[in-house]
Amino acid sequence: MSSLKERITAAAYKLFDENGIQHVTMDAIAVEAKTTKMGIYRHFDSRDALIQDWLTATIDRYRHALDEIERVHHDDPRAQLMALAEFISRGLRTISHRGCPFVNTIAEIEDRESPLRQQIEAHKTAQAGRVLQMCRKAHIPNPQLTTAEITFLFEGAQVSAQNGSIQHIERHIMTIMRKILER
The missing domain is CATH 1.10.357.10 (Tetracycline Repressor, domain 2)
Structure with missing residues (x-):
């Protein structure tokens, strides 16, 4: 099982690749990574x-x-x-x-x-x-x-x-x- 940070990174990369950087929200990354925005902010400042x-x-x-x-x-x-x-x-x-x-x-x-x-x-x-x-x-x-x-x-x-x-x-x-x- 991958770590939360790895899941967040994989989710963000996938969404940025598929949708560009302007159309991807932290909410969308959280859903894709199966976490919360707070979970993301524990690993990434922004x-x-x-x-x-x-x-x-x-x-x-x-x-x-x-x-x-x-x-x-x-x-x-x-x-x-x-x-x-x-x-x-x-x-x-x-x-x-x-x-x-x-x-x-x-x-x-x-x-x-x-x-x-x-x-x-x-x-x-x-x-x-x-x-x-x-x-x-x-x-x-x-x-x-x-x-x-x-x-x-x-x-x-x-x-x-x-x-x-x-x-x-x-x-x-x-x-x-x-x-x-x-x-």
Whole structure:
């Protein structure tokens, strides 16, 4: 049996993933975690603390996925890029109802100075930086432009998965990535 804090965390993560951060109340988290609001406040100072915890964990999942891709394909940056495309493709089904958790969260935060927004922007910048390094190691001509293409491919694929505008999106991501790398 999991601890109350683990149940609260799991409930909050699930609700934030499914509904965004603005539409999840402490009451909803309490119901999902089968506890009370006081039970939540014994472990978390505020709803914002839960949001921060969720965002950090979400960023960590993406960072760890990239770490693993680089570890598995240590000497092959082109394989790293293909594995990254596979990772994004596999994740589309789980985000198709809401889209990218980072893009959606930014859309819910009006304040450009918000620490949450800045954390997301830093994550997205770091992720693009890692793709740029893979492109450079793969000796791809104009690695900055290729990084932009790959970023647009992934971001656009996530939006298209969310709105259902493109069929067979996973296959298309892989085909487009192969074509980018074949140039």
